[in-house]
Amino acid sequence: MARIELDLAHAYAPNPKQDSDYALLPLKMTFEDGGAYALLGPSGCGKTTLLNIMSGLLMPSQGSVQFDGVDVTRASPQVRNIAQVFQFPVIYDTMTVAENLGFPLRNRQVPKEQIHKRVGEIAEMLEMSGQLNQLAANLSADQKQKISLGRGLVRPDVSAVLFDEPLTVIDPLLKWQLRRKIKQIHHELKLTMIYVTHDQVEALTFAEQVVVMTRGRAVQVGSAAELFERPRHTFVGNFIGSPGMNFLQGSVRSEGLQVADTVLPWLSGQSLPPGEVKLGIRPEYVALVAAQTPGALPMQVAQVQDVGTHVMLTARFAGQTVKARLSSDAARMAQGDTVWLQVLGAHSCFYQNEEIVA
Amino acid sequence: MHLTLEGIDKMVGSQTWLYPMSLQPCSGAVTVLLGATQAGKTSLMRIMAGLDVPSHGAVQVNGHSVVGVPVRKRNVAMVYQQFINYPSFTVRDNIASPLKLGGEKNVVQRVNALAEKLHIEMFLDRYPAELSGGQQQRVALARALAKGAPLMLLDEPLVNLDYKLREELRDELSALFAEGNSTVIYATTEPGEALLLGGYTAVLDQGELLQYGPTAEVFHKPQSLRVARAFSDPPMNLLAADAVASGVQLEGGPLLAVHLPETASRKLTVGVRASALHVTAQEGDVVLPGKVELAEISGSDTFVHVATLVGEVVAQLTGVHYFELGAQVTLYLNPAQAYVFDDQGLLLLAPVRGGGR
C-alpha cells in the first residue's frame, strides 16, 4: 500500500496564463497509506483529471507524483501497481469470473495453484464464491463492478485502489450494499483508497478525508464534521449538506452584525474585521425562537414543506432567503406568518469574499 | 384538465407490466409516481401520454376516451430521463418547435422568456450536443413548458444529473409547477423527491398501484407494508412482533405499550422509521441497546446501522456523528412513533402526527 504525495498542476494549453487555462490549479496534497479519501465536486471540476494523474493514465503538465517517496510521474499504471474501478463495469466478456479475477496474476506468470488460492480468497471477500465459473458477461452491473474491484485486490502488493464514480450505473437499491462492501473491504485490508464522486452521500460515507473541488481547485480538505461545521469556503458550505448552508449578506458594526435594518448583537468575545460579510448558518442549526431573542430575525414564511422526517421552512427577510429544518411537531405555521429564527449562534460562520474569517 | 384511468392494465407477451388499476390524478396539481426501477412508472406514464395503448380499460380526458388518439392530437408534453433534444436544431429552434407547430404568434419573446426562466438564455444559438447534461435537460424542460400543455409528464428527469444540480433543479421545478396550471405527472425512485415536490403521490410496486393520496398523508399513513417500504429512504426498520394484552411485544425485545384494535392478528410487523430512533432518551421511551455495524454520513444526517437484540436497525441522526465500528450504543424509541402492520401487511397503527420529538 502506498503513501501518495502530489505537488503538481495540469494545464490544457502549453503555457497557461490565467486560472481558466488550468484543468488543475497548482495543488500540494498527501494521501496517507491505508487512508480512505474522496474527491468530491460537480462535473467538470477536475476530480477525474486528478484521479487519472494519480493512476498514471495522464501525465501532469507540471509538478510530480510520488508513491512512497519514489517519483512515478512518468510511470505507467502497471508500474505504479494501482487498481481502478470505472464508471461502468469493465470486464473481459469472454472470460469466467474466476479467469477475470486471476487475469492480473496470470499476466505476472504467477503459478496456477497460487492464482487459484488467491482468487478463492478474494471471491470469498466479495461474496461471489458461488459465481466463479459463470461467464462474467451475464452478471448484473453491481456484480461486474465487484469483479473490477477484485482484479485490483487480487494483487497482494496493490499500491492503491481508485474509484471513478463506480455507482453511476448501479440500481439505487443496490448502491447501498456495494457502498457498504467497499467500506468493509477498506476496513479489512487497510488499502489506500481514493473515491471520485459528485454525490456527497457517497463521499462523506466512504472517506475519512474529503477533498472538495471546484473549477480545478481543491478548496478544502477535511473530515465530514469539519466540512459540515466549519466550511472554509462558501462553495463548500453550499455543496455539503442538503439543502446547503444559508448565507445572509450583512455588514460589521461594533455592536453587532447589521442585516438590512436590524442589528444582531455579537456573542461574547466575537470580533470581526470591518466591512461587508456573509453570515453562514446551516438549516439544521436555524432555531425557531421567541420574538426579540438576541441573534434572531423576524422572517416571513414563504413555504412550509412536510419532508416526512422533518419540516423544511423557507422564510424571507429583506429579500434574502433562509431555509430552516424544524422537527415535524414544530408550531403550525402558514405562508405569510412572521416567525423569529435564530441565525447568529455558536454554529454561525462568517465569510469575506467567499473565504471564512471567523 | 381531468385525466381518468379506468381499470387499465398492460400485458406485453407473457409478462404483465401493469396490473388492473384506476387513477384520477388531481387536475392542476403535481402527481408523483413513486416506485423502484421496473415498478411500472414509465409504462403507466406512456399510457397517460398516449404513446402506448393499455391492454384493457379506458383512458379519458375531460370525460371522453382518448385511447388510440395519436399522441400528436393529445396536447401533452413529456420530458425523458436522458435529455432528449433535436440534435440538428439549435437550442432556440428546439424550444420554438412546439410553438411554431402550434401556430403561436410571438414565438421569439416566448422562447427568450422561457430561456431566461431556465437560465439557458446564453446558449440559445448553440447546439444541444455542446451543452452539459444539466443544460440539455433545461432545454428539454423549456420545450415542454413552451407547449403549455394541460398535461405535462416527466420521467425521472433529474436522475442523470449531479447531486447538487438535482437539488437546484428540483426547487426550480416545484416553482415552475406552482406557476403553471397544468396537471403534472412526475416519476421518481426517490421518496425524498416526492416529499419535496409535495402535491399527490401514487405508490407503484411491481406493476401494481398500491396507494394514491396527498404526499404527506401517504407517507405518514401507508395503507400497507409494501407502501411503507416503497416510501422510505433509508429502508424502514421492520421488526417481527406479537400482539399481547398490554400492547405489542417485539420478538427478543421490549414491549411497546400501544392500544391495538381487537381485530389485530397475533403475528404483527412493527415498522420503525430511521428518524424515529434517537440516541437521547425521553421519558416513556423504549430502550434498544446494540453494537454499531456502520455509520454513514450524508451531509445533513448520519445513518447508524446498529445490531440490536431485535435485529439490525438503522437510525437517522441529524448532523454529523462519529461511531467506532463495534462500539456500544443505546437507541431510544417512543412507542407512539411506531407503525404496526398485521400479518396481511395492512396498517393497524400509525404514529400520531406531531407526537414525535
Add this chain to the structure above:
Amino acid sequence: MSTTIKPVNQKAWFLILPVLICVAFSAIVPLMTVVNYSVQDIISPERRVFVGTEWFAAIMRDEELHSALLRQLTFSLSVLAVELPLGILLALSMPAQGWKASAVLVIVSLSLLIPWNVVGTIWQIFGRTDIGLMGAALQGLGIDYSYTGNATHAWLTVLLMDVWHWTPLVGLLGYAGLRSIPDAYYQAASIDGASKFAVFRYVQLPKMRGVLMIAVLLRFMDSFMIYTEPFVLTGGGPGNSTTFLSQFLTIKAVGQFDIGPAAAFSLIYFLIILLLCFILYNWMQRVGTQDKEGGHE
C-alpha cells in the same frame, strides 16, 4: 420497462410495400421463369416438354459442376483465410483519429469504389509481363510468371486481385468495431498488466466479433458469386482453372444454350446461397445480440 422493445404495428407494412414491389419485380418474376425452365425441355419456343427433375439429376451428376463447385469453395475459403486476418491487421494499424486517420481511410478504401470490371482490367494490364509492373517485376526476379498460361499463377493472381479489391472492406468494418471500444477497456488492460497480444485477444477481438461476423457474411457470399473480375482477367482460363460457379452457369445458360440444366443449376446455386446466408445470418444475430447485452451505457 425499457422502451427498447419495439411496439407492434401492422401498419408498418405500408412503409415496406414500395421495397417489396421493387425487389419482387426483379426477383420473384425471374425466379419463376427459372423454375419454369428448370422442369422443361425447350426444343423450340412452341414445343416444350415437361421433364420433371431430369435436369436436376443431370446437373447433380455433372462432373464439370463438381470441379467448378470445388474450385469455388476453395477460392471462397482462401479469400476468407487471407482477407480476414489481413483486414483485422489493417484495422489494428489504422491511426486512431485526426486527419491521418481520414487520409489513410480514403487511400485504403479506394479499391472498394472501383467498378468490378475496371478492377479486372487494371489487374489484367498490371500482371502482363511486357507492359505490367507486376508481370515485369516477377519476370525480373526470374519467375516464369504467366497468368494466361500457368493455372496456379492464374488462380493466385485472381486471389491477389480479390485480396487487393476487398480487404479494405474487412479493414473498415474492423476499424468501426475498434472505434466503439471505450478507452476504459484499454486502461483496465494496462492496469492489469496485459500484454499487447492479451489486449488483442481479450479486449479487441471480443468487441469486434459483431462486425467481423458481418465481414465474414459479406466476403464469403460475394466471393461465392464472383464473376466479373476473373472473367475479365483470365476469362476462366487457362482451361477452367479459374472458372467459378457463376461463370460456369453463364457458359451453360448463354454459351451452350441448354436452358434446362442452366435453370436447374441456377436454382441449386440459389439454394446453396440461401442456406449459407441463413446459417451465417443467424450466427451473426446471436453473436451480435450477445454483444449488445454485454455492452454498457
Add this chain to the structure above:
Amino acid sequence: MNKTGFEKRNLFMVLYIVFALLPVYWMVNMSFKTNEEILASFSLFPQHFTWANYKTILTDASWYSGYINSLIYVGINTVISITVALPAAYAFSRYSFLGDKHVFFWLLTNRMTPPAVFLLPFFQLYSTVGLMDTHIAVALAHLLFNVPLAVWILEGFMSGIPREIDETAYIDGYSFPAFFVKIFGSSGESVGRF
C-alpha cells in the same frame, strides 16, 4: 491502439498502402503515355508526357456516351433505391410486425444472389416488357442489389438514433412526413449510401 507496437504497426500500414496504390499508380502512369511508348519501352514514369489519352475519352462520342449512360442509370437507380429504402428502413428499425424478420432476411438473400442466376430470366423479362437496352432496365435490374443494401445500411443507421426523438417530435405536433424530413433526415446528417 496502444503506443508500444508503434513501429510494427506503422511498417505494416506503409506496406499495405503501397500494395493498395501500386496498381492505381501504374494505371495513372500509363494514362500519360502514348500507345507507342507503352509498347516500345518499359519505364516507371512517362518519358513523353501527354494528355492525348484524356482528350480522346472526353471528346470521342463512343467514349463519353458511356459515361453519360452510366451516370443516367446510376442516377435513376440511386434515386429510386433511396426513396424506396428510407421508409422501409424506418419501419424495420422502429416497429415489429408480422414477418418482419423473414422479409429482412429475404431482402438480404437478394443482395447475396449471384447476378448470373438472373441473367437469363432478366433477358427474357425485359424483352417481353419491351424495356430492352434502355437505362430504365439497367437501373431496375440493379435495384435487386442496391435496395436491400440501402435498407440494411439505413436500418442500422436509424437504429442509432434514439426512439425518444421520434416520440418527442410527435408530441410536439410533427406529422410523420414533416418529422421524417425535418428531424430524422438532418439528425442523420450523412445518409450515406454504401
